Amino acid sequence: MSVTVRAPAKINVYLGVGKARPDGFHPLETVYQAVSLYDDVTVTDAEEWSVTTVTDGPHVDGSAIPDDDTNIVIRAGKALAAHHGVDRKAGIEVRKSIPVAGGMAGGSADAAATLVALDRLWNLNTADADLLELAAELGSDVPFALVGGTATGTGRGEVVTPVEDNGTWWWVVVFNDEGLSTPSVYGAYDLLEGGDHDYRIQPAMLDALRDGADSDSLAVFLYNDLEDAAFYLRPDLERAAEAALECGATMTLLSGSGPTMLAIASGAEDARNIAGMLTGRGFDRTAVVHGPVAGAHVVAYG
Ligand SMILES: C[C@](O)(CO)[C@H](O)COP(=O)(O)OP(=O)(O)OC[C@H]1O[C@@H](n2ccc(N)nc2=O)[C@H](O)[C@@H]1O
Numbered sequence: 001m002s003v004t005v006r007a008p009a010k011i012n013v014y015l016g017v018g019k020a021r022p023d024g025f026h027p028l029e030t031v032y033q034a035v036s037l038y039d040d041v042t043v044t045d046a047e048e049w050s051v052t053t054v055t056d057g058p059h060v061d062g063s064a065i066p067d068d069d070t071n072i073v074i075r076a077g078k079a080l081a082a083h084h085g086v087d088r089k090a091g092i093e094v095r096k097s098i099p100v101a102g103g104m105a106g107g108s109a110d111a112a113a114t115l116v117a118l119d120r121l122w123n124l125n126t127a128d129a130d131l132l133e134l135a136a137e138l139g140s141d142v143p144f145a146l147v148g149g150t151a152t153g154t155g156r157g158e159v160v161t162p163v164e165d166n167g168t169w170w171w172v173v174v175f176n177d178e179g180l181s182t183p184s185v186y187g188a189y190d191l192l193e194g195g196d197h198d199y200r201i202q203p204a205m206l207d208a209l210r211d212g213a214d215s216d217s218l219a220v221f222l223y224n225d226l227e228d229a230a231f232y233l234r235p236d237l238e239r240a241a242e243a244a245l246e247c248g249a250t251m252t253l254l255s256g257s258g259p260t261m262l263a264i265a266s267g268a269e270d271a272r273n274i275a276g277m278l279t280g281r282g283f284d285r286t287a288v289v290h291g292p293v294a295g296a297h298v299v300a301y302g
């Protein structure tokens with residue numbers, strides 16, 4: 001018996017960051033959107049915990065992914081088993097298309113998928129609130145990977161509240177060869193900015209999502225407080241943003257803590273045109289995605 005769960009990458013269409021808390025985490029006001037780039041996680045009963053990674057997508061370098069107990073999927077599986085007091089183990093296969101350390105919450109997606117897959121494999125019927133709590137213990141972005149769609153994130157990002165989004169938004173994703181560590185970007189943010197500003201989500205941004213109108217009405221609200229810090233650490237990222245604007249994008253944005261960059265497009269065709277032009281300029285690792293899409297969900301059982 002095995003269960004396969006698909007979980008989406010996320011982008012932060014808005015990421016406001018406050019001053020670091022005593023526990024080292026930063027208070028956030030963010031608007032998450034789940035986009036159409038996915039990892040698939042398959043779980044099977046086993047005598048011992050194990051993880052294997054299949055790097056499916058052209059943008060994934062699997063070399064930085066641990067194959068031992070430090071992999072977030074094994075931490076997720078053990079946490080679920082401990083929560084229910086069950087002495088069971090699983091072999092976990094992760095088929096990755098989300099870039100590693102790319103700021104699209106790939107590891108978080110895998111963790112959320114593992115929770116849902118093992119819950120189903122073992123017929124645990126875990127309450128949603130308990131799944132969200134286990135997810136939050138695994139990482140700040142993990143609860144959103146369960147919920148999907150479009151949602152605000154507060155606290156350290158783990159308090160997720162769905163928002164109405166009637167649009168289909170198209171994005172050009174510009175990948176980068178070299179990952180960027182999330183703590184290092186928050187560290188640079190502390191040095192450069194410190195978080196002494198109003199970082200709240202503007203209600204008008206939520207109106208634009210709810211109205212689902214044209215991309216220009218959302219583009220004006222796109223913002224990421226970590227962008228300057230990521231550009232400071234990796235000046236090459238700014239060139240990708242400039243190139244995307246020169247190729248016709250109305251607005252660009254760092255994805256999460258980077259190094260992936262995003263450009264908003266007015267539709268699928270516009271997105272493919274921008275991606276094609278970026279390829280012509282040497283930015284050949286791009287993808288066209290849309291959001292919002294569903295959170296972690298079962299795609300195969302049996
Ligand atoms: C950049 C974002 O992806 C935006 O959604 C997230 O804030 C990062 O979420 P994540 O990778 O799930 O982060 P976690 O695994 O919870 O934390 C990793 C590290 O990121 C930093 N971190 C994370 C979240 C947060 N609100 N403040 C932080 O300072 C801390 O140094 C922490 O030790």
Ligand SMILES: Nc1ncnc2c1ncn2[C@@H]1O[C@H](COP(=O)(O)OP(=O)(O)OP(=O)(O)O)[C@@H](O)[C@H]1O
Pocket residue numbers: 064065066070071072073094099100101102103104105106107108110141179180182256257258
């Ligand atoms: N299943 C996993 N997939 C990817 N990385 C993992 C996994 N388990 C542990 N890791 C470790 O976590 C690090 C960050 O991985 P991840 O791909 O989640 O980053 P990210 O997408 O930038 O995250 P976020 O956007 O949430 O900050 C990797 O460099 C790797 O060492």
